[in-house]
Amino acid sequence: MGSLPPSQGIDTSTFPKEIPSEVWYFGKRYKIAREGTAEILELQGAEDPAPARNGPNSQSVFYNPIQQYNRDLSVLAIRAFGDDLAITRRARHQRRLEQLAKGQQRVKKRKRDHTEGTQEKENSASKDTKNWEVTPATSVGSLAATTNGNEERPSQKARLSENGENHTNAQTQEDPLAVPSLTEPGETGMREADDRSPLGDEETKTGRTPAKPPAFRILDALSATGLRALRYAKEIPMATSIIANDLSHSATASIKRNIEHNNLADKITPTTGDAIEHMHRAASRMSGGPGQYHVIDLDPYGTAAPFLDAAVQAIADGGLLCVTCTDAGVFASLGYLEKTYSQYGGLPLKGAHAHEGGLRLILHAIATCAARYGIAIEPLLSLSIDFYVRVFVRVHRSPAEVKFLASKTMIVYNCDAGCGAWSTQYLARAKEKKAKNGDTFYNFTSALAPSTTTHCEHCGFKMHHAGPMWGGPLHNPYFIQSILDMLPSLDKSTYGTIARLEGMLSIALHETLEDPTISDLRPASPLDRPVPTTNAAARSNHPFFFLPSTLSRVLHCISPSDAAVRGALLGLGYRVTRSHTKAGSIATDAPWSVIWEIMREWVRQKSPIRTNSLSEGVAGWGIMQKDRSRMRVVRAQKQLRVALEKSYLDGLDGLKTEIEAALYRISKAEEGQVDEMEADTSDDGGVGLKNSTMKSGKDTGVRKRTGSHPSMLEIVFDEELGKEPQGKRMVRYQPNPRPDWGPMNKAKSDHQGIINV
Structure with missing residues (x-):
């Protein structure tokens, strides 16, 4: 927009400046691509020799605008997760303060009891002295000789008791109810946050306002242009530090350039290296240490299977793991079933429900990787989108919850060449029982023999085997509702896929047959978790669909x-x-x-x-x-x-x-x-x-x-x-947005190694 002439008498400084579409860096011309509130720079024209050598559709650093929906959804999902984390942190901090107050009250009570006991001893000693005064003269001299040396001690102890101080260092160490001080002697400010807590809490037990916000660390493990990290830094307020990692040096150079262009050097740190090695280094720290992440985002070109084992170790207890897999030809097709098994540990389905089967195969791969380390997963949102799948999984370091994995893992017998019917078979059973004291516990037993014969009972065709795959819920309805609650307040110019987000999430919210009611999703108390955990024993008794x-x-x-x-x-x-x-x-x-x-x-x-x-x-x-x-x-x-x-x-x-x-x-x-x-x-x-x-x-x-x-x-x-109830018209299933829609070609680089996008 141009500025009005000064003769008009209007302050033109308030007018919006024209947004440039190109920028020059070190003698090279870059086109500015905008998404959300971030901008990335794309090398233009003959200055970029890579397209001439690799073909017209190749890129030196991968960027696919079709996946804006993926990035919009990821930003909102991490915000919903962060809001839940903030509430749980405050609740945990309040509990710590209450425990501290109770401990201090116990210490004061113990000190009062000790003071009263000391006073009683002094009174008793005083009475004994009076008795000594009336004894015969021959006894008085001997008693006076034994008491005169310690005559000042009782009064000195009494004065110490009146001041409320501990009597001796030994007594303080032996006191089982004593609460150690939270600050070192001479410390005037609040102690630095305890980064060794499970979620890196920055609160202290003193109740004072922290000097800096709680840590919220995000790893964009396969960053490419860094667009995902840029949007997280700008659009997620609770994010304190973001690592944008890529194997390619050219990708890292692009990330640095984009960070500088967006003025985010204080939040984003670019690194060059193998993502698996980076996550293993983070996992090598003590549990909950500063090296672990609250959110890890895996968005590779193809399968995320090679990164899952390191990711589940590098994420903090209660953290969020975001995974994208774009190899639908593997996880949702029988064309490469041997590769499907080698990557995901199960065989794919054939039929209209193949993509839901692919979702469950990917969740099964994550769950089995995590179970080896005593980590259980809780799918918050699992979506099949266009040519890829996107899952958001909350992890819990809980060996007790890992025990339910076998009872939530299923085999599917599929009549894929005949009528399309299927039958499910779970590997184990988890039976709920009541103990004598009324507590609930589970008894784990083997499942019965296969639930079907070799031929379909409906059409007579052969039944084929698929799985094992995840047999638990795909979504947490509270998490979906938290994201839907954000949509009305969002700027449509920033989030260009709001209409599709609302349509797809609304379907996912009503997708579960086990719990069809959604009217009471919001917790009654603001102190409750907005995204409470699902029952570890829950499983999908009615998976898949038909057309x-x-x-x-x-x-x-x-x-x-x-x-x-x-x-x-x-x-x-x-x-x-x-x-x-x-x-x-x-x-x-x-x-x-x-x-x-x-x-x-x-x-x-x-x-x-x-x-x-x-x-x-x-x-x-x-x-x-x-x-x-x-x-x-x-x-x-x-x-x-x-x-x-x-x-x-x-x-x-x-x-x-x-x-x-x-x-x-x-x-x-x-x-x-x-x-x-x-x-x-x-x-x-x-x-x-x-x-x-x-x-x-x-x-x-x-x-x-x-x-x-x-x-x-x-x-x-x-x-x-x-007929479905008539409500707001929504975009439930989006058609292909443009002719060249799809996963695009993989990026190529002059440097050693291939870019892990």
């Missing part, structure tokens, strides 16, 4: 609307939600036998198919063989078979009576008059109706019959019931 369009492709029928399928599930009393990883997804706690019965009823009621559209041997043919008319015949055959095989029949009359009774029950079943409680429906893996009960659905108030065979359920495709 109605994919199921329709199996049956060769027209796809039902999402509202129709949701309405059918809600009408039966099951919970439904959606997944952030795929548009059109439906996650539910209904078993696959019910899901496929809903699809068979969709074909019968709404979208009939031709009889020859499904040939024998395909997955859809196996599914449709279990339709309701077919199951009635199977049940009738079984009832007749049971009647013929009864051993107590004496003669033809008894056999004829049993057959007639069976035929009568079959005819009444056709008319709908038979009591469902008598129906035998043990086929198709059903539980049967003999022990069925009525249960109220929490989401809709619809009563469902648990234990009912799917073919006995009344399925209604109620689209009104299945």
Whole structure:
């Protein structure tokens, strides 16, 4: 914006200055790229020889503007974590002050008791002296000779007691209730913060205001241009020191240049070196020492697997580990399953839910690395975004919580070549029990044998093995809500992806089927943690999702609307939600036998198919063989078979009576008059109706019959019931933002080594 002429009589100093788009450093021209409140310098034109040699799309230092969403999310996630940490620090400091006050009160009480005891001794000694005065003369002389030498001691001790001082150094050392002084003799100011505390607390136990803010150390281990570190320094107020590390010398030179350009030399320290070695050096310090970090960010080009072992050791107790993996072709595809296992310790899934399986594989890799050192992980937010995944994990140095890892690790049996159904199998069980004193403890036992056979019970195709992978929750709803609470107050010009942040986080908030209520997320007391820890024994009993369009492709029928399928599930009393990883997804706690019965009823009621559209041997043919008319015949055959095989029949009359009774029950079943409680429906893996009960659905108030065979359920495709409540329009699933969208080419450098971005 240009300035007005001085003749106008207007103070032009208040007008905003035109923001430059280029800058010169040491004779080279750089373009200024802005993101958030930070600016980075990109070498322009012929001055940069690297593009000419490496191709038009190559970079000397990696920078991908598509990942602004990743960086915006990271800034807000670390701020939410920092707010929680600040509250826990204040609460811990308050507890220390209370303990100190109690200790001082105990010391004062002990001193008073000792003073009273000394006074009683003096009074007793005085009485004895009076008694000595009335003794015979022959005794007085001898007693006076023994007491005159120590005559001044009692009064001297009394004066010391009145002043409230300790009597001897030995007595102070032996006093079990004595509280040592927090300051050295002659110290006038507050002691420097105790960096050896688990989270590097800078508070002291004196209650005075600290001279400097509490330490909040961040490591950007693979920094590239340093943009992430720049934004953390400018947009995270509690950050006190940030290390921007990279292996490449050219990347470090770029980081230094950007730090100087943004005037952040007091907060950011650039380092050149291997990230793994750097984190191992930090981990070699004593636990909680100044070398450990409260936040470690791993954002490599490709997989973060090589850095996980060092990262979990270098992070402080209760710290935040942020991990990005961009190798979706490995963790979400069967194309390189041998590489997937070597990097993440598990096999990938095939199907629409492959990216959620990739998330769980990465969390499993982090959890197993941490468990070796007695560290447990707690996923706060786990997202599949575009071509990569981003997870935020809080770590706890707790061997007791590590014991739950086996019971939260699952194997998945996947019908990937057939109908797409799956079955999960946890490696162990954690059973909650009550001790005699009322305390809760857990008993860990082995899990039962595999939960499925080698062939799918629904379509008959082979089941394939995936995992082991993380079977616990993917998110902490309190953490997500903390980030959502920040969004209305943010500047859209600084955070350009606010709309997408709100949409994706809102889906993730409602994604968990185990706890669908979110109305009471905020703690009642401000002293409580805004992001309380989740139960260490919690696990996802209903992972993954399905797509109605994919199921329709199996049956060769027209796809039902999402509202129709949701309405059918809600009408039966099951919970439904959606997944952030795929548009059109439906996650539910209904078993696959019910899901496929809903699809068979969709074909019968709404979208009939031709009889020859499904040939024998395909997955859809196996599914449709279990339709309701077919199951009635199977049940009738079984009832007749049971009647013929009864051993107590004496003669033809008894056999004829049993057959007639069976035929009568079959005819009444056709008319709908038979009591469902008598129906035998043990086929198709059903539980049967003999022990069925009525249960109220929490989401809709619809009563469902648990234990009912799917073919006995009344399925209604109620689209009104299945419609999601109309609220604020949000960007839940973003399309590709531009034609050259993607991970981009890896950066190349003239220096030895390849840049770890």
